[in-house]
Amino acid sequence: MTAVITGTFDPITVGHEDIINRASKLFDKVVVVVTDNTEKKNLLTDGIRFESVKAVFEDNTKVEVTRLKGLVSEFVKSIGGVIVRGVRGTIDFDYEKMLSDINRELEGVDTVLIPARKEYAFISSTFVRDLIIYGRPIDKYVPEKALKFIKNEAD
Incomplete structure (x- = not known):
């Protein structure tokens, strides 16, 4: 079965990396979809976000990185896959549960939630963006493998 993991990855974090690597051990294939979120103003360009995610998983043959225009649930249904999402806590869980219900209603697509490891539960792209904006270390x-893309873009 194929897992589909979506995100703006602005930027990709070690938490994202961990969820994707763990999913690649559970599923035959993982398709990582770098998306646009019209509700967010991205710090990094589309190209940098895509290339940085691709670089992180270049050695994992079970992970494919792509872009998508359109509804994720339609794409997932078309490949017979499932959506996989990482959750850091109850707020993430409640939000992802609501989206899961919508995706099941619209397309009959299931969602699998993977809890974040404790050491990554506080890390978010928003947190990392704030560090970048204020010139703090993000290493x-x-x-x-994503650092060079992000540091070049942020300079």
Whole structure:
């Protein structure tokens, strides 16, 4: 079965990396979809976000990184997959449960939730963006292979 994990990855964090790697051990294939969120103003360009995620998983043959225009649930249904989401706590869980219900109603697509490891539960892209904006180090929170893309863009 194929898992589909979506995100703006602005930027990708070690928490994202961990969820995707764990999903790649549970599923035959993981498709990571770098999306746009019209409700957010991205710090990094579409190209940088896509290339940085691709670089992080270049050695994992079970992970494919792509872009998508349109509804994720339609794409997931078309490939017979499931949506996989990481959750850091109860607020994430409640939100993802609501989205899961919508995706099941619209397309009959299931969602699998993977709890974040304790050491990553406080890390979010918003947190990392704030560190970047204020010139603070991000090395502990961003995968090493993504750092060069992010640092070049932020400079």
